[in-house]
Amino acid sequence: MIHVTLPDGTVNEYAAGITCAEVITDAMGKKHGCLAAKVNGAEYDMSYVLDENCSVEGIRSDSDEGIHILRHSAAHLLAQAVMELYPGALPTIGPAIDRGFYYDFAMDPIAESDLKTIEKKMKELARRNFTVERVELSEEDLREHFIDNPYKIEIIDDKLEDGDGSTIYKQGEWYDLCLGPHVPNTSRLMFTKLTSVSPAYWRGDQDREQLVRIYGLVEPTKDALRETLHRMEEAKKRDHRKLGKDLQLFHIDEEVGQGLILWTPRGAVIRQELQDFISYHLRRQGYKQVFTPHIGKLDLYRTSGHFPYYQESQYPPLVERDLMNKLADEGCTCGELSNLMKTGEIEGYMLKPMNCPHHIKIYASQSRSYRNLPLRLAEFGTVYRWEQSGEISGMTRVRGFTQDDAHLFVTEDQIAEEVLGCIELVQIIFDKLGMTDYRVRVGLRDPDSDKYVGDPARWDKAEEACRAAAASLGVPWAEEEGEAAFYGPKIDFVVKDVIGREWQLGTVQVDYNLPERFDLTYMGSDGEHHRPVMIHRAPFGSMERFCGVLIEHFAGKFPTWLTPTQCHIITLGERHEAYATKVAHALREHDIRVEVDATDAHIKKKIKTYRKLQPAYMVILGDGEMEANTVSLRARNGDQVADLPLDDFIQLLRREIDEKTSQPSLVAPTE
RNA sequence: GCCACUGUGGCUUAGCUGGUAGAGCAUCUGAUUCGUAAUCAGAAGGUCGGGAGUUCGAAUCUCCCCAGUGGCUCCA
Numbered sequence: 136m137i138h139v140t141l142p143d144g145t146v147n148e149y150a151a152g153i154t155c156a157e158v159i160t161d162a163m164g165k166k167h168g169c170l171a172a173k174v175n176g177a178e179y180d181m182s183y184v185l186d187e188n189c190s191v192e193g194i195r196s197d198s199d200e201g202i203h204i205l206r207h208s209a210a211h212l213l214a215q216a217v218m219e220l221y222p223g224a225l226p227t228i229g230p231a232i233d234r235g236f237y238y239d240f241a242m243d244p245i246a247e248s249d250l251k252t253i254e255k256k257m258k259e260l261a262r263r264n265f266t267v268e269r270v271e272l273s274e275e276d277l278r279e280h281f282i283d284n285p286y287k288i289e290i291i292d293d294k295l296e297d298g299d300g301s302t303i304y305k306q307g308e309w310y311d312l313c314l315g316p317h318v319p320n321t322s323r324l325m326f327t328k329l330t331s332v333s334p335a336y337w338r339g340d341q342d343r344e345q346l347v348r349i350y351g352l353v354e355p356t357k358d359a360l361r362e363t364l365h366r367m368e369e370a371k372k373r374d375h376r377k378l379g380k381d382l383q384l385f386h387i388d389e390e391v392g393q394g395l396i397l398w399t400p401r402g403a404v405i406r407q408e409l410q411d412f413i414s415y416h417l418r419r420q421g422y423k424q425v426f427t428p429h430i431g432k433l434d435l436y437r438t439s440g441h442f443p444y445y446q447e448s449q450y451p452p453l454v455e456r457d458l459m460n461k462l463a464d465e466g467c468t469c470g471e472l473s474n475l476m477k478t479g480e481i482e483g484y485m486l487k488p489m490n491c492p493h494h495i496k497i498y499a500s501q502s503r504s505y506r507n508l509p510l511r512l513a514e515f516g517t518v519y520r521w522e523q524s525g526e527i528s529g530m531t532r533v534r535g536f537t538q539d540d541a542h543l544f545v546t547e548d549q550i551a552e553e554v555l556g557c558i559e560l561v562q563i564i565f566d567k568l569g570m571t572d573y574r575v576r577v578g579l580r581d582p583d584s585d586k587y588v589g590d591p592a593r594w595d596k597a598e599e600a601c602r603a604a605a606a607s608l609g610v611p612w613a614e615e616e617g618e619a620a621f622y623g624p625k626i627d628f629v630v631k632d633v634i635g636r637e638w639q640l641g642t643v644q645v646d647y648n649l650p651e652r653f654d655l656t657y658m659g660s661d662g663e664h665h666r667p668v669m670i671h672r673a674p675f676g677s678m679e680r681f682c683g684v685l686i687e688h689f690a691g692k693f694p695t696w697l698t699p700t701q702c703h704i705i706t707l708g709e710r711h712e713a714y715a716t717k718v719a720h721a722l723r724e725h726d727i728r729v730e731v732d733a734t735d736a737h738i739k740k741k742i743k744t745y746r747k748l749q750p751a752y753m754v755i756l757g758d759g760e761m762e763a764n765t766v767s768l769r770a771r772n773g774d775q776v777a778d779l780p781l782d783d784f785i786q787l788l789r790r791e792i793d794e795k796t797s798q799p800s801l802v803a804p805t806e
Numbered sequence: 807g808c809c810a811c812u813g814u815g816g817c818u819u820a821g822c823u824g825g826u827a828g829a830g831c832a833u834c835u836g837a838u839u840c841g842u843a844a845u846c847a848g849a850a851g852g853u854c855g856g857g858a859g860u861u862c863g864a865a866u867c868u869c870c871c872c873a874g875u876g877g878c879u880c881c882a
Contacts, residue, residue: 525808
């Protein structure tokens with residue numbers, strides 16, 4: 136007999152050899168809703184046999200662990216289906232991921248339209264309710280089982296110690312190399328949906344085979360699946376690329392170029408408001424505003440180390456006219472020019488890929504003393520990077536963007552305090568915008584790598600400063616080794632977009648490298664020259680990416696202070712035009728952004744038209760308002776307030792804007 | 807950069823196996839003056855992402871290029 140401890144603390148006695156499934160059914164009844172079990176805290180299949188005293192806890196399909204197992208099992212089912220439909224395909228790996236699962240196959244590319252067939256096959260296999268069986272095999276047997284699949288053999292070679300066996304999971308005739316655990320049978324996998332297909336490289340290595348990756352979703356119930364799909368649909372509606380068009384915030388033009396944002400008037404308002412907002416806080420924190428040009432000589436980037444290295448991620452240099460002429464006279468080919476660029480043997484200018492070198496030159500333009508430090512130079516600096524064409528997306532990944540950049544030149548003793556100041560700034564901004572759903576990543580050096588420059592003792596100190604700063608934020612943060620820049624540790628603020636992709640926004644980086652390369656110094660109190668440390672920081676990351684994320688965050692419904700049109704005035708008839716003009720004028724006098732439609736179109740039509748642009752308020756003017764010098768308001772959700780005296784309205788609205796209230800709130804919700 | 811898919815007037819979109827494009831919204835004109843999510847009528851607007859080819863004839867087939875979407879790689 137063995138003693139099994141259940142989650143509620145009770146201890147039951149069973150005959151040795153009992154399975155997890157039997158224990159859980161005994162404890163929770165037949166409808167236990169569990170897919171697998173935890174035995175002494177470790178995950179096992181339901182069929183796992185208990186021989187000793189232990190604790191057992193069921194893993195329900197609606198728990199995090201349960202969903203993970205469900206997804207992983209669905210990946211197996213997918214592989215089984217693909218193998219039946221495409222006998223020549225080779226399965227490689229298929230893990231559960233955040234939003235579902237995928238499986239990579241070595242096979243000829245398939246089209247999205249083929250997913251339906253595969254999905255149907257999966258349903259059929261699920262319905263046939265195969266038992267999912269765990270089989271332990273010796274290394275020899277394993278190799279025999281996967282003799283036709285070099286990918287599995289490679290995994291065996293890499294992951295298993297010589298002589299060690301492992302397990303396979305079988306369902307019907309099909310089996311896969313896997314540690315498990317899995318669902319007990321395939322009928323648990325009825326509610327799946329294949330979402331997309333795309334290539335992936337074997338082991339994420341660009342130089343290796345390209346595989347076909349199929350993504351899918353799985354949920355424990357039909358309702359849960361429907362809900363998930365619905366949520367995804369809703370999320371799509373908030374996509375900044377769609378809303379950017381609907382709300383007329385920005386435009387990307389083929390003829391201008393890929394990844395180059397044209398900020399239209401309405402989008403420019405948002406950007407400008409954000410810029411003003413951050414500038415205000417910068418001044419309070421003692422930053423000095425600077426402006427620098429968009430290009431710099433190649434020599435500048437030779438010193439910084441960006442040229443000729445990293446050329447492939449920059450726009451090509453602007454070559455000097457003399458050189459061009461000379462090369463043309465000599466009959467130089469483009470290939471030869473390209474070679475010269477590679478070796479760096481040309482003169483010319485480069486579109487700046489970052490602002491630091493320019494700011495460094497401002498630092499170096501005077502002799503500095505410790506009394507001047509920290510020197511904080513801020514600029515909304517536009518930079519250009521040659522991102523790979525396939526990476527470019529909306530406003531979140533572009534080729535030209537404006538960083539809310541600043542560089543702090545500090546003494547070593549000032550690092551901790553200044554890093555803290557930087558992330559406080561990030562937090563002020565995020566708080567004001569109600570962006571609470573972000574994570575903080577402290578990038579530390581990889582102790583096993585030698586790519587990092589600088590003295591290890593200084594690194595320790597800087598890393599500690601970053602850690603302490605992150606800890607003081609009061610939000611979740613995680614250290615990640617190997618995530619540091621080669622020149623210093625950093626703190627990143629990462630948010631997710633509507634489709635779950637993560638984007639790095641704000642960043643604070645400590646840099647020992649550039650001060651060295653540019654031979655920056657300051658005079659210390661000891662009369663000696665010392666090397667300053669630089670802190671790079673950009674609380675938004677870039678205006679483009681930040682606005683993109685912000686559009687999705689607010690689903691286009693911006694707070695009054697940010698929204699492009701704060702009031703859209705609508706008249707009931709032509710005779711109200713003069714009053715509309717008067718109201719618009721009064722509002723503009725108070726620096727409130729107003730649009731007016733005084734045409735004779737029906738009010739229903741006007742409302743329908745302008746609500747798409749999500750003004751904070753629609754201001755409706757008719758006979759009553761005109762006579763009493765009042766306004767009637769319509770909120771975004773359709774709620775209304777009638778006959779608000781114009782002066783009161785202006786005062787209230789002005790206050791709402793000045794206080795940067797999170798959402799328009801002058802219209803009380805109606806019952 | 808890689809693979810699949812997509813690309814029709816400002817927006818959304820019809821156009822089956824090839825015979826030189828239909829519609830709705832928006833725009834403009836006229837009528838209507840009507841209190842909160844589509845008033846009526848008319849007009850104008852596209853050669854079908856760009857180029858080349860096949861064909862008597864291509865938005866529809868082929869090739870190349872450009873751009874977008876999804877994902878991979880990348881993001882110093």
